[in-house]
Amino acid sequence: MNKVMSNKWMIAFYIMPALLMVAFLIFIPLGLSAYYGLMEWDGIGAMEFIGMENYITAIQDAAFWDSALHSFLLAVFSTLSLIVYLAISMILASKIKGADILRKIYLIPMLLSSVAIAQLWIKVFNPANGMLNRALMWLGVENPPAWLANPDIVLYAIFVPILWQYAGFYILIYYAALKNIPESLIEAAKIDGATPIQIAYRIKLPLIKGIVKVTVVLAIVGSLKYFDLIYVMTNGGPNGASEVMASYMYKLAFSTNEFGYGSAIGFLLLIITLIVTVIVRKLTEDKENIQY
Amino acid sequence: MKKKAFSLLVLLFSVSMILAACSGGSGDGEASNGDDKVIDFMHLWPEGSSAEHNRIVQEIVDDYESENEGVSVNIEVLSNEQYKDKIKVLSTSDELPDVGMTWPAGYLEPYVEAEKFAPLDDTLEGEFGDSFVAGTTSAYEVDGSTYGLPLELNVATVFYNQAIFDEYGLEKPETYEEFQNVVDTLKENDVAPIALGNKDRWTGSMWYMYMADRIGGTDLLTEAINQDTSFEDPALIEAADKTQQLAQSDAFVNGFNGLSDQEAKSMFMNEQAAMYLIATWDLPNYTTNEDVPQEFRDSVGYFKFPTVNGEGDRESFVGGPGVGLFVAENSDVKEESKDFVKFFAEQWGEKSVTEAGVIPATKVDAESLDLPQMYVDVLDDLNNATNLTLFADVQMSPEAAEVHLSQIQALFGGNVTPKEFAEAHQEALSQE
Amino acid sequence: MKKLSYILLYICLGIVAVFQLLPIIWLFLFSLKSNREIFGGNPFALPREWLWENYAKVWEGGIGLYFFNSVWITVVAIILTALFASMATFAITRMHWKLDKLVLGLFMVGLMIPIHSAIIPLFSMFLNVNLIDNPISIVLTYTAYNLPITMMILLGFYYTLPREIEEAAIMDGCSIHRLFFRIILPMTTPVLSTIVIINMIYNWNEFVFVNTFISSDQYKTLTVGIQNFIGQYMTDWGAIGATLIISLLPILIAFIFFSNKVVEGISSSAVKG
Incomplete structure (x- = not known):
């Protein structure tokens, strides 16, 4: 057994295709990007080596830290919303009538591209004609806010479509995980008189813990490098009130010709994400490593 | 069984290798159809959103190709934002198209400083240079040389x-x-x-x-x-x-x-x-x-x-000129490209105003054209503009x-x- | 009491379902309106004039070829991603070697790179190997950039696979390839379906890489069809809506198909294996 499963050639055969692709197409660009971060470069003319200057500038750049804070907030909200998605998945995966069709309906918005989602939510948030404010006015709210124009609100307003956009993704994963639990375990618990809530908490949750941890990491990493809807819906504005790290980086690298500095920000984004991920993994680490 | 799985993998790898190998050749093939000189031209008027602009460009290109035996123009169209992003990426690898669109002044300057755009002073000499509305070409000027031929004028x-x-x-x-x-x-x-x-x-x-x-x-x-x-x-x-x-x-x-x-x-x-x-x-x-x-x-x-x-x-x-045409400094068909942008700007003026409703950067005779009153008024205002x-x-x-x-x-x-x-x-x- | 709570539960589930369906209805109505109505009127009002010509416009824009490209690029990239990710996950979770944790860490770092950092280095790399304006560059990029997230999802499932099965298989003299392709892969059908759906959505809707690496019309994909309607000063939103609806249909169908596969649980395939 052990001999077969530790054959070096076999291991190489199985790991290499994926590893080579990631090494070439992700790690080399990553290295180059870190290298560009050491340059003064507008992306057009000649490069000039300036050492750590971009990184030092970034550390003193209030706009960068603001955007980092916004990204962190998004990560926190994304992680918290996982609880809701998990609860929905538990309901959908239980044997209630119509669960199958409901599940499909719930996941449909996930199929839409960001272009469509952005347009939809721009229309929801429009201060005069938007669905949200029309509903609020119908309910008697006198002066509903201009959701995307008010710097105090915009960040939270834009989190809503982002969280909504990814709901389907996590529900899909949780659902598959829950369906993977052997039916016999649940039946046995039922015979012992466990309530559905007990089953969910005592049996299902521990069994899919591995997947839950994975989704926590995915939610955090995904949030820290999030870009799409922010770019289309607010472009980080007004006045940077909804700027996140990735949109700030994009602005520097592609709009204002500070490609070197933008690359440095991109690399910092990765470092920050890495640190946060390591911390989260440590916090959620099991004392005893259960193998099923 | 083992064989089957293994051969599937081998097959997959070899297919991708072959595809990759083939592609190596085709990349070059495109640039040289026989002895033809090919001008790569990027613009930002997609057919779907700017049908008239797109059609006029195609017409001008067709006319140019039929008048100039042995030169063909290869067009790539992108939408505004994507165009800007792509130009940026291309410039980092020094791969700008032979002819493309640029914005004046602040946008253009870094490209000029990096010597990516060719000066068009010789093209603008004489009558052709005078055909532009005063002040439009100067927006594309850096240190006394002009690097773009303006196509639009907006106020x-x-x-x-x-x-x-x-x-x-x-x-x-x-x-x-x-x-x-x-x-x-x-x-x-x-x-x-x-x-x-x-x-x-x-x-x-x-x-x-x-x-x-x-x-x-x-x-x-x-x-x-x-x-x-x-x-x-x-x-x-x-x-x-x-x-x-x-x-x-x-x-x-x-x-x-x-x-x-x-x-x-x-x-x-x-x-x-x-x-x-x-x-x-x-x-x-x-x-x-x-x-x-x-x-x-x-x-x-x-x-x-x-x-x-x-x-x-x-x-x-x-206001000011909107987009203009540039010629890449490292173009291997620079002379043809210069000739093409001149031809383009000449043809563009009248066609663009009557067919696409663009106020062009070249002088047009509002009297002789059948234009809506608002165009006549705007052109009139432009003539009387002090600044x-x-x-x-x-x-x-x-x-x-x-x-x-x-x-x-x-x-x-x-x-x-x-x-x-x-x-x-x-x-x-x-x-x- | 129990009945009442069930009714309440169904009402809640129903309301959420309605909200999730509204975007599709909205998008459909959107695709039949003019710009003026899209931005002015009530989003759920029926179009004043049903502009079916938005769809005609989109077809005339040569969307057929884009459609074909989208399909094959998406499919090939999904197959490569699912296969390579499964193999690598298998090696990391099932085989015995020292560097497995380190390699896993590398894959996780791959998850963290923002694509706009990668795009310029990638462009110059593909340029050097003559893969610019070649769909291979797109397939390779999609595969590589989806590998980390796909592996993360697979990982959680591979850890839960019972060890007894493979031990029994190896005892019986089953080779590793047979174990992987004939036993492990079929056992992971539900999660494979899940990752197919996720990869499909990512690949199908991606446009940054396509726009950057591809310049010839013959290799462009559906998302580029959308760009066709975004103008310098004016954008034809109705036609964009029509493109979005057309491009939604195939993945909607594929989604329903694979979504059913997710249900076919582990127990049934394990018995067969």
């Missing part, structure tokens, strides 16, 4: 809805006091006075620029941008103050800082706002565009930005433009004082 004016104005007995304003009166009357009657989509920020910038032009005189803003004078000039601060007061007085539609220009435009076009400051690229919407109801088109007029404090020259405009101030964000380097644009949004939103606004500009501009 910003205030469009207004005559039907709404009539309803409340309003006249087009000539002074700021009259303008203020129009705004107040509309507000009293619960009509949103002005559509503004300041998420895009250059939209708000035009309001500020006109204030600065009227209060500080036609050259002050440009001088401040070039740092011939300080941006903390009292007139520029006053202009900021006036702009801010206007924004804080509910003159603009609710939530303007979160609206895109497109959304603001549609509010104007759905008669939800009475006025809208935009450049003349929007003229087709108010004249020839069949998708817009005739009734609405008939009720739209425009007026020149009013005088402020009884000062200012109403014949001075904010044309290039859009501020276009004048500035991209870094300074970003400061300018975010300061505009902050000024309109009341997040900075006029003084801070001027200071931030001064700081950014003095670092150049």
Whole structure:
């Protein structure tokens, strides 16, 4: 057994295709990007080596830290919303009538591209004609806010479509995980008189813990490098009130010709994400490593 | 069984290898169809959104190809944002197309400094150079050489809805006091006075620029941008103050800082706002565009930005050339490309105004062409213009433009004082 | 009491379902309106004029070829991603070697790179190997950039696979390849379906890489069809809506198909294996 499963050639055969692709197409660009971060470069003319200057500038750049804070907030909200998605998945995966069709309906918005989602939510948030404010006015709210124009609100307003956009993704994963639990375990618990809530908490949750941890990491990493809807819906504005790290980086690298500095920000984004991920993994680490 | 799985993998690998190997050849093949010289040309008028522009380009290219045996033009079309991003990526690898589109001044300068664009002075010599409206080619000038052939000329004016104005007995304003009166009357009657989509920020910038032009005189803003004078000039601060007061007085539609220009435009076009400051690229919407109801088109007029404090020259405009053609310095068909851009600019002028409703940067004889009245008026205004101030964000380097644009949004939103606004500009501009 | 709570539960589930369906209805109505109506009117009002010509416009724009490209690029990239990710996950979770944790860490770092950092280096790399304006560059990029997230999802499932099965298989003299392709892969059908759905959505809707690496019309994909309607000063939103609806249909169908596969649980395939 052990001999077969530790054959070096076999291991190489199985790991290499994926590893080579990631090494070439992700790690080399990553290295180059870190290298560009050491340059003064507008992306057009000649490069000039300036050492750590971009990184030092970034550390003193209030706009960068603001955007980092916004990204962190998004990560926190994304992680918290996982609880809701998990609860929905538990309901959908239980044997209630119509669960199958409901599940499909719930996941449909996930199929839409960001272009469509952005347009939809721009229309929801429009201060005069938007669905949200029309509903609020119908309910008697006198002066509903201009959701995307008010710097105090915009960040939270834009989190809503982002969280909504990814709901389907996590529900899909949780659902598959829950369906993977052997039916016999649940039946046995039922015979012992466990309530559905007990089953969910005592049996299902521990069994899919591995997947839950994975989704926590995915939610955090995904949030820290999030870009799409922010770019289309607010472009980080007004006045940077909804700027996140990735949109700030994009602005520097592609709009204002500070490609070197933008690359440095991109690399910092990765470092920050890495640190946060390591911390989260440590916090959620099991004392005893259960193998099923 | 093992064999089957293994051979599947081998197959997959070999297929991708073969595909990769084949591709190596085809990449080169494209660049040389026989002995033909190929000019790679990138533009930003997709067929779907800019059908007329796209067709005219194709026509010009076809004509050029038939007149020039042995030269063919390979066209790539991208949408505006994607175009800018792609040019950026291409320039990092020194892979710019032979001919492409550029914006003037601040956008163009880094490319010129890096010697990516070829000077077009020899092309512009003689009659051809004189065919451009005065001041348009100079926007593409760096250190005395011209690097782009302008195709469009846009000026910003205030469009207004005559039907709404009539309803409340309003006249087009000539002074700021009259303008203020129009705004107040509309507000009293619960009509949103002005559509503004300041998420895009250059939209708000035009309001500020006109204030600065009227209060500080036609050259002050440009001088401040070039740092011939300080941006903390009292007139520029006053202009900021006036702009801010206007924004804080509910003159603009609710939530303007979160609206895109497109959304603001549609509010104007759905008669939800009475006025809208935009450049003349929007003229087709108010004249020839069949998708817009005739009734609405008939009720739209425009007026020149009013005088402020009884000062200012109403014949001075904010605007400037939009996109222009560049030729890449490292092009292997540079001479052909220069010849092509000249041919293109010559052909573009008349065709673009009659067929696509573009105000071209080359002189056109409005009399001889069958144009809607509003075009005739605009062309007339352009002929009588005393000054044309290039859009501020276009004048500035991209870094300074970003400061300018975010300061505009902050000024309109009341997040900075006029003084801070001027200071931030001064700081950014003095670092150049 | 129990019945009442069930009714309440169904009402809640129903309301959420309605909200999730609204975007599709909205998008459909959107695709039949003019710009003026899209931005002015009530989003759920029926179009004043049903502009079916938006769809005609989109077809005339040559969307057929884009459609074909989207399909094959998406499919090939999904197959490569699912296969390579499964193999690598298998090696990391099932085989015995020292560096497995380190390699896993490398894959996780791959998850963290923002694509706009990568795009310029990638462009110059593909340029050097002559893969610019070649769909291979797109397939390779999609595969590589989806590998980390796909592996993360697979990982959680591989850890839960019972060890007894493979031990029994190896005892019986089953080779590793047979174990992987005939036993492990079929056992992971539900999660494979899940990752197919996720990869499909990512690949189908991606446009940054396509726009950057591809210039010839013959290799462009559906998302580029959308760009066709975004103009310098004017954008034809109705036509964009029509493109979005057309491009939604195939993945909607594929989604329903694979979504059913997710249900076919582990127990049934394990018995067969």
